[in-house]
């Protein structure tokens with residue numbers, strides 16, 4: 001991997017996008033490497049939570065790499081968005097293990113879209129977030145027009161997309177776009193603390209919950225029905241037996 005670093009400790013895999021000189025902009029190779037990393041982590045039984053962040057103190061990811069698509073035609077543009085969504089952004093959203101975005105600076109364009117594909121977000125107080133694509137004569141192509149309204153509401157999303165402006169961490173927090181704002185030093189420790197809380201719970205149930213929550217945002221899928229099915233499928237599993245038995249025996253469940 002030339003553009004990302006992966007470190008696994010205490011069942012937490014931390015992926016760091018590592019192109020600091022380009023503010024971690026997502027070029028084609030980085031997107032491919034991230035896609036491969038998420039596919040591998042999905043299968044890795046030693047990993048229970050994934051944290052994704054950017055290297056350096058300035059940027060999470062400052063967007064898709066503009067130098068790679070500036071001369072694209074319509075067909076190439078469509079392919080860029082379609083391939084990126086299918087091979088990375090949708091993969092992250094549907095990852096059966098919790099994915100936390102640790103936003104350590106600029107999260108712009110494809111960078112904010114990457115953070116929004118994660119299951120939730122924590123930001124450092126220097127973070128600046130936005131979808132500046134309309135200033136480049138294009139629109140967000142990695143799910144931004146869909147996930148931003150889901151997270152902040154249609155009006156705020158429209159304003160952010162139309163103005164192409166950036167919001168600071170405090171505004172992102174008040175919008176519900178990030179769950180917590182902490183100092184840069186506290187960013188990864190805070191994400192790790194959240195990961196440790198998650199790891200105490202049943203990975204099978206967490207995967208079933210991710211699937212049910214996501215189902216509610218899928219056209220033509222009845223999220224309530226998926227919840228009923230996934231609820232039912234928990235019964236009789238080893239983790240359900242351990243969880244309920246531990247409660248009745250007044251001890252902590254071990255998952």
Ligand code: COA
Pocket residue numbers: 021022023025062063064065066067106108109110132133136
């Ligand atoms: N694509 C390609 N290169 C990028 C990039 C991107 N999205 N964002 C930053 N870079 C590169 C710059 O070209 C520069 O490279 P260089 O040193 O080889 O010239 C380097 O990263 C540092 O960026 P720079 O613009 O000098 O930093 P800054 O502090 O002055 O400005 C930003 C920071 C984030 C405001 C500015 O880089 C920016 O506007 N980036 C593009 C954001 C964007 O529109 N993203 C959406 C893309 S769809």
